[in-house]
Amino acid sequence: MTFSPTTLGTGIAGYNFLLRTRATQQAALANSPQVARDTEHFREKLKDIQTSDQLMEDRAMLRVALGAFGLEDDLDNKAFIKKILDSDLADSKSLANRLADKRYLAFAKAFNFAGESGPQLPDGKSAEDVTRDLAAIRTADDLLGNTSLLRATLKTFDLEGDIGNTFFLKKVLESDPTDPASFARRLADPRYAELAEAFDLSDKVKDRNTVYGFASVFADAAATLETPEDLLEDETLLTEALRVFGLENDVYRPDFLDSVLRSNLNDSTSFANQLEDKRYAALAGVFDFHEMAQAALAEEPFTSTLQSFVTTLNARSEPVTTSNDFFSDIKLMLETYKFFGLPSRSNQAGYVNRILNSDRSDPAAMIHGVTDGRYLALADAFRIEEPNTDRIYPPEFADQVVTNYLDRQFEISIGESDESMRVALSMERDLGKVIGNAKGNDSRWYGVMASNLLREVFETVFQLPDSFGTLDVDRQLKELKHRSESYFGTSALEDFTDPDRMEDLRRRYLMQSNLQSSATSSSASIVLSLLSRG
Known part of the structure; x- marks a missing residue:
């Protein structure tokens, strides 16, 4: 069963009735079979729309998308809409940017198929x-x-x-x-x-075994650790330190760890350096307890590898998500090599890059052949993954498009029985967009002249004749501003964002529209009466 809106009266009384019942009526519209199928289909399939061609090929998707921007009449104008969707929005000469009707630009911006930043919400957030x-x-x-x-x-x-x-x-x-x-x-x-x-x-x-979990835990503690006992007696810190190197099982070997942490790494015969697994020497190097003790005896300032690494990592505004992020941050790269005790050599970056970008799901991947646990610990700590190249729609995108679509479909339904009601329902939204899209007051008035709906509103309120639109545009601009000043005390369109002034504009439009409609009906009745007498 198709949706049929309920109206009660005309003019201001009819509009107030619509306001009171709109939520209920629009819910009925949303639940009507065709609309419900289309909107549910849009929500389900949106994530699969990666190209303009895919949107153009799905008529139901396109119907909702166009309808959300008041462009439902272009559903079959596919060649034109395709050009709009593929417009380069950075190019002022592109089709979407050149059209006077800014609904097309808003439509192109929302899906943004030609832009690198991907889809964006109407509020401009990509x-x-x-x-x-x-x-x-x-x-x-x-x-x-x-x-x-x-x-x-x-x-x-x-x-x-x-x-x-x-x-x-x-x-x-x-x-x-x-x-x-x-x-x-x-x-x-x-x-x-x-x-x-x-x-x-x-x-x-x-994922606390990543460097981010590690850095978070040690952010405040790094400068306070002065002896192996300080670390070994703090279960949380010790667990995190062992995790980042993949040595969790050693948490139950305090004596062994004490010997590791006290090691002098400058001495090749020290305990940590004698161990086959080089991760232990790297662990000792992170805390630098031996070097720290020597500096304290000499009363010299000392910054541990731990402090330098945590400070460098936390200084980044965003996490490392690609190998390019890692290697383009030279300071972080060098601090990371030092943190994991990796040697400095000419081919180090290339070797680490291949490990970081290894496909772990591939048994033949390079990472599965690495025997040095320090490199594996580094790879696990940063967890570089293949970036997702799919278009990602913001969480609210589908909901906003569907909401806009339902709003406009409701207005269209109302307009089929009373066009002035449709105009009254949408005028605030359309005027708001004109004000938002243009900076200067004159430019905004030109936007009003370019909008059929807004032109109808102001020409009706100002009681302008049908021939007004044939005047020179500069003359029209001057007259519209003059009458606005006379009727509303301002010629600045931005002032109509004030709720009271907007309500005054809507009330005057409905009253004048109702008067014109009544006059037309009376004239028609007189003509019919005269004809019947003949």
């Missing part, structure tokens, strides 16, 4: 920005502390009602989605397990 925000989420607290990102995330999973329940959400986020006995998996609502899986924070908690 997928690259959102991905960066998401990449920074290493713990549940990181997400819970980012209110806007948390709200967007919960909305994606239809869990907005939980935004204030931080204790509960933390338990969900730290759940292991692969473990049937975990907190999220034991909840009856599967959306919580899906939320936990999306962030996989349980895995990130387990």
Whole structure:
């Protein structure tokens, strides 16, 4: 069954009725068979749309995408829409940038097939920005502390009602989605397990053997460790130190570790240097307890390898995610080599690069043939993975497009019975976009003239004749500004962002439109009466 809106009266009374019932009526529209199928299809298939061709080939996807920007009439104008989607938005001469109707530019910007930053939300936040925000989420607290990102995330999973329940959400986020006995998996609502899986924070908690977990734990403690006892007596610090080198099992060998940590690495016969596994010498070198003691006796300042490494790593604004990130940061690269006790040699970078980029799923990969545990520890610590080259849509992208689509479809349905109501419902949004897209007041008025809907609003309110549009544009600009000043006390379009002034504009439009409609109906009645007398 198709959706049919309910209207009650015309003018201001009819508009107020629509405002009161819009939520209920629009929900009915969203649940109507065709609209429900299209919007659900859009949400499910969006992630698979990697090219403009794929969007063009899926009529249902394209119908929702175009409808969200008020461009539903172009559904069959595929060649033109393809050119819009493939426009280079950095080129002012590209088709999307040259069109007076800025809906096409907004459409092209949203999907941004030609740009490197990928899709972006109407607020201008790109997928690259959102991905960066998401990449920074290493713990549940990181997400819970980012209110806007948390709200967007919960909305994606239809869990907005939980935004204030931080204790509960933390338990969900730290759940292991692969473990049937975990907190999220034991909840009856599967959306919580899906939320936990999306962030996989349980895995990130387990990743404390990475340099980031290590640096986080040692950030405040690095400068306080002066003797092997200081480390051995702190279970947390000792565990993290052993983990980063893959030596967790040695936590139960305190005497052995004490001998390792006291070793003088400048002496080839020292305990750590005599061990076959070179990771122990590297561990001793990180804390430099022997060198530190010597410096203390000489009353000389001393900075340990641990302090230098932690400071350098924490100074980065973003984590290392590619081998290029690692090698382009020369200071971090050298500090890392020193941290893991790796020798300096001319081909070191090339050798490490091949290890970092090894495909661990390939049994023949180089990393599986490395016998020196220090290189394996480095590779595990940074966990370089093949970058995802797929287009990534921001979490709110599908929801915003669908919401915009439903808004416009509702307005179209209303317009089929009363066009003035459709205009009244959308005028605030359209005027807001004109104001936002242009900087100067004159440019904004030209935007009004270029918009059929907004031109209709102001020409109706100002009681301008149909022939007004045939005047020279500069004359039109002057007259519109003059009448705006006369009617509203301002010629600055930006002032219409004030709710009271916007409401005044809408009220005047509805009243004048209703008067014109009544006059037209009266004239038609008179004509019919005269004809019937004949």
